[in-house]
Amino acid sequence: MPPTSEALTAERILEATEEVLRRHGPAKATVVDVARALGVSHGTVYRHFRTKAALREAVTKRWLDRTAEALSGIVDETDRDPETRLRGWLAGLFAAKRRKAGADPELFATYSVLATGLGGVVSDHLAELTGQLTRIIQAGVDTGVFATSDPGTAATAVFQATGRFHDPGYAKEWERPGAQAEFEAVVDLLVRGLRG
Amino acid sequence: MPPTSEALTAERILEATEEVLRRHGPAKATVVDVARALGVSHGTVYRHFRTKAALREAVTKRWLDRTAEALSGIVDETDRDPETRLRGWLAGLFAAKRRKAGADPELFATYSVLATGLGGVVSDHLAELTGQLTRIIQAGVDTGVFATSDPGTAATAVFQATGRFHDPGYAKEWERPGAQAEFEAVVDLLVRGLRG
Numbered sequence: 121m122p123p124t125s126e127a128l129t130a131e132r133i134l135e136a137t138e139e140v141l142r143r144h145g146p147a148k149a150t151v152v153d154v155a156r157a158l159g160v161s162h163g164t165v166y167r168h169f170r171t172k173a174a175l176r177e178a179v180t181k182r183w184l185d186r187t188a189e190a191l192s193g194i195v196d197e198t199d200r201d202p203e204t205r206l207r208g209w210l211a212g213l214f215a216a217k218r219r220k221a222g223a224d225p226e227l228f229a230t231y232s233v234l235a236t237g238l239g240g241v242v243s244d245h246l247a248e249l250t251g252q253l254t255r256i257i258q259a260g261v262d263t264g265v266f267a268t269s270d271p272g273t274a275a276t277a278v279f280q281a282t283g284r285f286h287d288p289g290y291a292k293e294w295e296r297p298g299a300q301a302e303f304e305a306v307v308d309l310l311v312r313g314l315r316g
Numbered sequence: 317m318p319p320t321s322e323a324l325t326a327e328r329i330l331e332a333t334e335e336v337l338r339r340h341g342p343a344k345a346t347v348v349d350v351a352r353a354l355g356v357s358h359g360t361v362y363r364h365f366r367t368k369a370a371l372r373e374a375v376t377k378r379w380l381d382r383t384a385e386a387l388s389g390i391v392d393e394t395d396r397d398p399e400t401r402l403r404g405w406l407a408g409l410f411a412a413k414r415r416k417a418g419a420d421p422e423l424f425a426t427y428s429v430l431a432t433g434l435g436g437v438v439s440d441h442l443a444e445l446t447g448q449l450t451r452i453i454q455a456g457v458d459t460g461v462f463a464t465s466d467p468g469t470a471a472t473a474v475f476q477a478t479g480r481f482h483d484p485g486y487a488k489e490w491e492r493p494g495a496q497a498e499f500e501a502v503v504d505l506l507v508r509g510l511r512g
């Protein structure tokens with residue numbers, strides 16, 4: 121238990137909340153559990169997050185943001201050609217999801233349940249990811265490797281067409297032998313389609 | 317209630333089973349309900365289907381086969397070019413699934429539940445559909461409109477990339493405004509990818 125004298129930041133509360141969710145699951149985890157893990161009163165937690173719902177939303181957003189932040193680095197690798205970045209981004213998303221689901225299936229399932237009830241947080245996350253894809257495809261159009269009149273629509277199509285490899289509903293499929301080869305066949309077809 | 321003197325075929329039992337499933341749902345429907353709907357004893361039903369599990373498997377297979385049979389007609393329209401057939405086949409699958417889910421959501425949900433427990437029936441169905449797609453793509457390769465070295469792998473990629481538009485887990489998305497346009501954007505990209 122960390123010393124209470126240490127400044128209690130929102131980030132420390134969210135770390136503790138994730139640990140409580142990992143241990144108790146989404147149905148049983150309470151603000152009192154989070155306060156106990158931090159050695160503070162639940163009033164102290166409520167000073168940072170006004171409701172249990174706000175705390176759940178913030179911890180889910182943090183979980184989703186981690187994936188988006190890791191991928192944003194690939195978008196900005198402007199010294200690499202757009203096709204390589206597109207393949208790297210899609211492979212990075214699949215690998216991150218597979219790693220999260222495989223390394224800690226309970227926490228992955230917990231966040232999948234929480235996300236289901238948080239439409240706004242999820243749609244912001246999907247818009248962020250599709251926006252990153254749009255920037256890569258736009259870069260490909262600018263350099264003449266991709267031929268599409270509407271990079272935003274193409275980005276949504278690529279994201280939806282690869283849903284099997286990032287949508288949590290398919291998590292059980294990701295460890296099947298052949299999943300990686302199937303992923304690569306879909307990506308190859310999409311990249312050829314973008315080249316036009 | 318049909319007269320009991322009429323010959324009791326397996327098909328009539330399956331029709332009655334579907335009706336019982338529609339009314340009672342998968343958890344409550346029993347062989348006795350099916351026999352009662354037909355005006356026969358449950359022993360008579362068991363002479364055609366040895367167990368309740370066998371009856372459920374047969375009725376689920378019949379439901380899945382209806383979709384596959386409707387689509388097989390498109391595969392055989394050899395007077396139409398393969399790209400048109402491919403687009404028609406994918407649009408036909410999406411339309412059939414959307415119609416089934418929209419017209420009778422309870423029965424659609426019931427079959428989705430039944431199918432989850434019948435891995436073999438489902439994998440046969442998916443192999444049948446992917447086989448149909450393979451034949452269309454092979455025809456495209458033969459006539460020079462598609463450029464792929466492995467039509468079977470390409471068919472699996474096309475089927476998986478369009479999963480959002482036929483996997484029952486996405487049924488709620490199918491009535492959203494924009495779903496049809498999103499479907500068409502994915503298909504356009506895949507067709508361009510197959511042209512190579």
